[in-house]
Amino acid sequence: MLVRVQRFPSSLFEPLLNFDHDLENMFKGGWCAPAARSARQYPALDIAEYGNESVVVAEMPGVKKEDLKLSVQDGMLTISGERKAHQTPENSSWLRNEIRIGEFERTIQLPHDVKTDAITAELTDGVLRIVLPKADEVRPREIAIK
Amino acid sequence: MAKNNEVAVIQRGNTLPTVQTEMKESYVTPSADIFEMHDAFVVKIDLPGAVKDSIRVTAEDGTLSVKAKVEPYHREGGPLLFNELRTPTYFRVFNLSDGIDRKSIDAQYELGVLTLKLFKKEETKAKEIEIK
Numbered sequence: 001m002l003v004r005v006q007r008f009p010s011s012l013f014e015p016l017l018n019f020d021h022d023l024e025n026m027f028k029g030g031w032c033a034p035a036a037r038s039a040r041q042y043p044a045l046d047i048a049e050y051g052n053e054s055v056v057v058a059e060m061p062g063v064k065k066e067d068l069k070l071s072v073q074d075g076m077l078t079i080s081g082e083r084k085a086h087q088t089p090e091n092s093s094w095l096r097n098e099i100r101i102g103e104f105e106r107t108i109q110l111p112h113d114v115k116t117d118a119i120t121a122e123l124t125d126g127v128l129r130i131v132l133p134k135a136d137e138v139r140p141r142e143i144a145i146k
Numbered sequence: 147m148a149k150n151n152e153v154a155v156i157q158r159g160n161t162l163p164t165v166q167t168e169m170k171e172s173y174v175t176p177s178a179d180i181f182e183m184h185d186a187f188v189v190k191i192d193l194p195g196a197v198k199d200s201i202r203v204t205a206e207d208g209t210l211s212v213k214a215k216v217e218p219y220h221r222e223g224g225p226l227l228f229n230e231l232r233t234p235t236y237f238r239v240f241n242l243s244d245g246i247d248r249k250s251i252d253a254q255y256e257l258g259v260l261t262l263k264l265f266k267k268e269e270t271k272a273k274e275i276e277i278k
Contacts, residue, residue: 048227049226060194061194061258062257062259088181092182092184093181125194125255127219
């Protein structure tokens, strides 16, 4: 069935647009309540699933590699770190301050069993990308017919 | 890619990727910090994921505009299990006072943050006045 949806200027309608997707994913197990999304946890992230791996992408501008920590335990992935204040020279005055700084931590449930030794992560231009290779048991496999 | 005025056609059970593609055309206003120094203004703008070559900083007609594009975060074929990010075009305009020397604007992009240094014209710099 095709549904025509007009483009809405407000993000108020976003939960409606995603409703079908939510409904579908609820049965597949990857569902997250819309409320959890609007809570604006930091860092904001995406999880994409492919055949042999899943990829977590998170935005964290201004965070240095050395101020970031990742850990995996009991099927949970924790991203924690700190965005440090940028150095302002003496005798400078603030005109506008919108960028938030400070410590953050976010824990997400891994979407599947993961080969923890083979997890890789890279931080480029303020975007963290974590590749979670699937454990052998959960990889898609073709079964030969004898 | 859907254009601004196009109506998105969304298939049941597969809404998210379509919505995402459609939202690419909308601008996201990035957060910014501005502080003033003796000889310059410094503007810091969060542009996570922006492709360096796509960042355009333009100073004209009393405004400074910044625009940057983000490459899609995901390759095709994988369903998103969780989706909070957009791959937007960042766009923001600032007012530019006459006291700024438009020819000497420094730009640097690091850790997803664009830092612009706008130098003041000689006559607008703060000066200490000697008391005779």
